Amino acid sequence: MTGPRATPRQASIDVLRAAAIVLMTLVHFVENLAGSWEVVDGAFIGANRYWWMPTGFAAPLFTFLSGVSYRLWADAQRARGRDEDEVSKITARRGLFLILFGFAFNVLVWLPEDVFNWDILTLIGTAMLALEVVRRAPPAAPLVACGLLIGLAPVLRAVADYRAFWAAGYFDYDFTVADVVLGYLATGYFPVFPWLALPLAGYVAAPLVYGMDPGRSQRMPWLAGGLLVAAAAAVMALRPLVPARLVTHEQLWSMFPPTTGYVLGTIGGMILLAAALHRTLDARSSGSGPLVRIAGAMSRHSLSLYVLHHVAHVWPLWLAGFVAAGEPDALWQVATPVPTALAWAVAFLLLAAWLAEQMDRPGAPSAESLLRWLCEP
């Protein structure tokens, strides 16, 4: 018997991450260009329709998969006998790179006043630093941390007066230390409480779903996922019992703020989804089909595509608004009808698939190549 064995690249993870990119592109193009929230009998597709709900899985998928990928990567490094300190350095550099990259992205895409809106890049950067600590901690530590992150989030939102930070569905903060720190911890778009629980959950779930240990139980991911989904349903059913001062929103299932039911449900759902895809796709696919190949390329360049999809629709929006009305956000959510926004999203996705394959070529510039150049020895 040898030490832990390296897990081969899993096509199912690529497919899930590519699905997250598709969902993210659809939701951002449609909601930012056309809007559709709280519209009664509006467009057939959009946030006003309940079948828009799966788009709420995009951010959880990204964050959950960051934990899964990190666990598989760290285990592979260990199996290859790579020095632990070197792994720590790479992890810390990646985390810091993502945080700084996130700030730069906020300034360039959302304009300087939104630099501390605590977007998903700063969350994943923070998660990298947290995972480096968790990697050296006993297995119980991430589980307890997940429980605290999810359980304390509603309390922190209530204490911080979450609603005061949100105006018309957007995080609106002042440039004060208190607002910035509260945004990072509890009130921003992707605050540490509870969003950090998703990468940690991915880190914990990875060996259950993708583990190479022949002695592992095949039922564990189904059991864990099922229990979490059941817990989400129970939390939503018990909502009337929650003290009124802890209730910061009306929805049982929402991303902003991430309700406890939403967090538990998405983690459970993703574990089930990952287990199902691993069982079907990874067990049967050679990874050479065109869809799997494109999903792999998109997955490998998800950071680049995340930036590009924002640049592709937000910059033209700012420019057109500034030209048309003198205000960059004059056309925010009213730039196009929903079908047009949807068509732009599909067009971008086709372009993204092609671009991802181009970025796969050796020496091609991408955010990932920059990350590797800066963070890996």
Next chain:
Amino acid sequence: MTRMITTHEPFTAAAGIPVDGLPPDTTVERMPLADGGAFELALVAIPATDAASYDAVFAELVGRGSSWAAAATPGCDPPLVVPLYGTHVIWSPHRGVAVAPADRLQAMRAAVVEFVDREAELRDIERRVAAALERVDGDAPLAFEFDEPSLPRKRELAGRFREAISLRRRLAILAPLLRQPAPQPPTLAGQVGERLRDRSRVGERLEHAVEQADLLERVYAGCGERVAEFVASRRHAALEWVIILLLVAEVVLLAVDLLATHAS
């Protein structure tokens, strides 16, 4: 009464055992061995003959017996031939022949059975020790330090420790039986057994096996200690982490409360 190491079935009549080359009145018996194999013992009585041809007949029977014993393990070392007071014992690990006057055969049979039983037990232990020693190099580092990635090997190491103890126990039972002095006054059976033990070097082999089993026991006992220490420290570390996380949560709650008081 011969004390057996393993529980043996009574000797079975060897209806199917080939007796090519041996006299037709030869009695052949089969004895199950500790390693799962079997030992076949042929009892060849020297026929009544005149003194002039006795030596020739005797030599002929010994030659045939040697060929029969060697046929069980072709390509291996030739069988051991032990002459003693007008008798011969021919022994190889899976076949033996006692050539003696008819009135001495039963005494010789008892001596050979006793020797074969103990030698087979020793050989089985040697085989298991050798297999276990091959794994020691891979396991020895865990007797010094045990870590998280090695945790899935806990059961495997426990199994090897049990195996080492089992080998040590078998050696502890076997050693006094192999080292017991020959009965006094000397008997044919006692002397046959002693000669067989000397010629097959069971004494030295036993010492080597004991040393090797000791090594196994030391390595796997060390592994066991490291595992127990690691599991205990892991439990303590988990508890410490829970306390740290609760403290962090408390600090965050306090900080958020203070910041919210001063937020715009």
